[in-house]
Amino acid sequence: MEAVSGLFRYGQAHEWFERHHQELVGAFEGEWVAVTEGVIVDHDQDLNKLVHRLREGKIIPGPVYIDYVSREPLVALL
């Protein structure tokens, strides 16, 4: 099933993002970064613009991990 293999690859992209976060901070702090298969496919300060380009390129929906790069961890009061 495509969604299953996609979920595995999405997980790999997420883990890559976590492992390389410090390097990402150096290059992309304050930006949203899209990662798949160990490659940064795009980045932007505006998530809407980034997602629009990824959608135009038919990269999403798909196993691309997108997250905000920040030196400071998020303190979430939910």
Next chain:
Amino acid sequence: MRIRGFITSRFAPPAPVLRAHFRNPHIGVQDYITFLLDTGASITTILDRDAIRLGLTLNYARRNLKPTPQRMVGIGGPAETYPLSSSELMFSLEEGGEHLERLNACLVLHDPERLGEEYNRVMLLPSILGRDIINKCAKLTYSQKRQIVLLEL
């Protein structure tokens, strides 16, 4: 059947998260989402950052979805909420294969024009996996010391 999550240090303090494939066949959206595991949340909720990814913008929601009757206020200020009935979450199982959960999720969208600069901070909030899913599990193991997040069905 076991679904393994993990602990991310992107939050302070570190937080348990789970990955899933989200789909709502009625409105034709699907994509991968990382959820914050939150036993304090009643309902699994899709928040702004993942809504954008799914194509569920505020304009789309206002035109095409029926809002919940009550106006909701929570962290991040007033928000518009829309039920996402008959949604599906697919998880990978540790032993192989997948597990599908059907749920009535909730879409929570904030208005950038109302929130101003605060909207950029709200965008950082993750979608939430709530007790509507967690309560279906026989056992939840969470240990930051042992780096374990495990849902057993």
